[in-house]
Amino acid sequence: MSDLLELVREDLRGFGGYQSARSQALQGDLWLNANESAWASPADPGSTSRRYPDPQPTALRSALARLYSCDEASLLIGRGSDEAIDLLVRALCTPGRDAVLVTPPVFGMYAVSARLQGAPLVEVPLRQAASGLHADMQAIQQAALESRAKVVFLCSPSNPAGSAIALEEIERLAAALQGRALVVVDEAYGEFSDLPSATTLQQRQANIAVLRTLSKAHALAAARIGVVIADPALIGVLRCCQAPYPVPTPCAELALAALAPATLEQTRRRVELVRNERERLRAMLGALPGVVAVYPSQGNYLLVRFVDAGAAFRALLDAGVVVRDQRAVPRLGDALRITIGSPEQNDRVICALRLQEAAA
Numbered sequence: 480m481s482d483l484l485e486l487v488r489e490d491l492r493g494f495g496g497y498q499s500a501r502s503q504a505l506q507g508d509l510w511l512n513a514n515e516s517a518w519a520s521p522a523d524p525g526s527t528s529r530r531y532p533d534p535q536p537t538a539l540r541s542a543l544a545r546l547y548s549c550d551e552a553s554l555l556i557g558r559g560s561d562e563a564i565d566l567l568v569r570a571l572c573t574p575g576r577d578a579v580l581v582t583p584p585v586f587g588m589y590a591v592s593a594r595l596q597g598a599p600l601v602e603v604p605l606r607q608a609a610s611g612l613h614a615d616m617q618a619i620q621q622a623a624l625e626s627r628a629k630v631v632f633l634c635s636p637s638n639p640a641g642s643a644i645a646l647e648e649i650e651r652l653a654a655a656l657q658g659r660a661l662v663v664v665d666e667a668y669g670e671f672s673d674l675p676s677a678t679t680l681q682q683r684q685a686n687i688a689v690l691r692t693l694s695k696a697h698a699l700a701a702a703r704i705g706v707v708i709a710d711p712a713l714i715g716v717l718r719c720c721q722a723p724y725p726v727p728t729p730c731a732e733l734a735l736a737a738l739a740p741a742t743l744e745q746t747r748r749r750v751e752l753v754r755n756e757r758e759r760l761r762a763m764l765g766a767l768p769g770v771v772a773v774y775p776s777q778g779n780y781l782l783v784r785f786v787d788a789g790a791a792f793r794a795l796l797d798a799g800v801v802v803r804d805q806r807a808v809p810r811l812g813d814a815l816r817i818t819i820g821s822p823e824q825n826d827r828v829i830c831a832l833r834l835q836e837a838a839a
Contacts, residue, residue: 482658483685496719531724536731542738552711557725560690563707565592566717572598577629584808589632601626611774612640616648620655636668639816641776643674653684663688668778670696670750685710697737702730753779753819760825769836779819788813794835
């Protein structure tokens with residue numbers, strides 16, 4: 480057994496999972512094997528929704544593999560990145576024994592999945608610097624080894640901090656944890672980053688898994704299409720742990736349309752616009768007297784510290800602008816996270832904050 484499969488829970492090694500009616504490649508023109516309705520829904524007469532979907536839609540899987548430059552065997556489609564996070568924790572962590580390491584402030588679903596699995600949670604806070612909040616890779620490595628963490632989540636670009644982790648640092652950590660832990664790099668905002676994907680490290684370090692999603696740059700948040708890219712052996716284990724029909728047919732069709740060449744080109748142009756707007760908004764926010772700091776970001780958002788974050792939040796809300804209030808998050812009591820919108824939307828943000836400062 481490889482080092483990577485030895486990370487899987489002992490009781491799940493060789494686990495076959497549930498074999499659904501779509502698990503076998505059977506051929507026929509009269510399908511009576513899944514207890515489906517013989518008629519289309521009256522609410523959806525022109526659709527094939529009465530049939531259970533392909534667990535891993537073939538055309539979509541191929542398109543996603545091309546998009547992320549990986550082999551199809553290395554990719555599992557799921558319901559957003561959330562399902563992938565949950566699957567990884569459940570497949571690798573024995574409750575009460577195997578720890579999950581996270582780097583707060585960060586996306587909360589890592590900790591939620593650990594809690595639901597009964598996995599001990601190890602926190603290595605991001606390190607404060609003049610340039611923002613950054614992962615302390617040496618501290619992460621030490622804590623992972625000392626706690627015998629089985630899964631280490633690295634959010635890069637980090638949400639909400641916006642910082643990214645250099646590939647050489649990720650590779651160094653994965654090498655130090657070889658045979659001990661899986662390093663999961665969450666690249667939900669990877670399209671907006673200057674750095675290459677950590678998938679480029681996987682041939683040298685099999686204990687790296689990468690999460691990607693169509694929710695952000697591809698504007699398909701409601702479709703819930705995410706992927707985990709990892710060693711095919713681990714993908715096989717996760718597939719056995721996954722629910723029978725994770726990808727609804729309408730969502731798969733929408734995702735496939737989003738990955739057509741012409742649509743991808745439009746998406747690339749929009750990503751470039753967001754990157755340009757990110758720097759414009761950062762400069763404008765930084766010029767406001769009530770702003771303490773605007774951290775550089777590799778995502779489609781900015782983490783902003785205010786003299787009075789509560790007043791800024793209320794002013795934006797009064798202007799109809801909803802941003803993410805971070806004040807309840809440890810070490811972010813003066814911060815808001817602002818998603819980069821269109822140029823007109825970003826101007827509304829600045830206008831509302833300027834009016835609030837003028838009235839103060």
